[in-house]
Amino acid sequence: MDVPELLDLAGIFVFAVSGGLTAVRQRLDMVGMVVLAEITALGGGIVRDLVIGAVPPTAFTSVGYVLVPVAAAVLVFFWHPQVSRILPTVLLFDAAGLGLFCATGTAKALDFGLSPLHAVLLGVITAVGGGMLRDVLSGLIPSVLYDRQLYALPALLGAALVAVADVTGWHGPGVTAGAALLAFVLRVSAMRYGWRTPRPRGVRD
Template sequence: MEELDVAGLLDLTGIFVFAVSGALAAVRQRLDVVGMVVLAEITALGGGILRDLIIGAVPPAAFTSLGYVLTPLVASVLVFHWHPQVARLLPGVLLFDAAGLGLFCATGTIKAMDHGLSPLHAALLGVITGIGGGILRDVLSGQIPAVLYDRQLYALPAMLGAAVVAAARSLGLHGALVTAGAAVLVFGLRVLAVRYGWRTPRPRGVTD
């Protein structure tokens, strides 16, 4: 029961930080409050809904838990009133997106393995959980999804984090420390990639 409670808390934390990233993206696109709420909800819940539909956990958790819906609303209210302060304290979309990516790819992998998927397939579904909401956010806000060009390592950290979780659980290692450790690993790689301009290679001869 304690592990389930911790997992639920981590899930809500991921929802909150992804919702903040969606709401901040709406501010940058000069959307109104409706657009802000839509982007916050889609960013926070999109990947989890895809995950639950794939593993047959229907209705998805987003439609059975009031907290899943209310948490993005709280994030929207926070950003609506104090977005300059939020952006200054934790420089905008990238840090929140990195935090949400780390948490979601870890919790998504765990839920997939709990539903009987192999470690490989669970890791793949963990990546989908992590990047799904961000893809929907970018599409709705008129941007090329970051995962399609991965110039600052978006999908690659998610893959590594999900693989770490899948490997750890295959070895019988469970608990919040595994989830948090993988999330921190993803977050750190994403932030370092942004800071130092790390990127995945392009085909030979293709340049900016």
């Protein structure tokens, strides 16, 4: 197992934990928890792979991609009070997963011949698509639609950096790492300093 796959699995685990915690808040049972963990962790990547024609999607070609979210769901099922107490740390890893997925998702879309604009869109979907599906399935308005602590925006900027670098002839792990770092720093800074996207004029918080 190489380093990119290990990082991918780490991001999947953290996203699955967030799905499991949502299941706890919505008072779902173990089945609901596993479903939300799997959807949150894998949904964005599956949508991306189906769009670009990378079939079967990666999630269906690796046992680890399926078992890691199950492990995260089991962890949350038995120890969700403890996991909730370390939520700030979980959010840091979530920000890292966001950065990693937006960058690798964009790079993969570019490799399959998509235009830079469409690759950026798929990079963002890779990063936030699972969370959107999680919220829809659990009866919530997707949090990305009221991006009050800068979640989708860092993913968009990280994905855009990969696309711009590709247009100018820059490729490789360094570009992906730089874009992931940009998204991570923006997301963490938004959590630290309370940065928010604006509401329409005249609409109050």
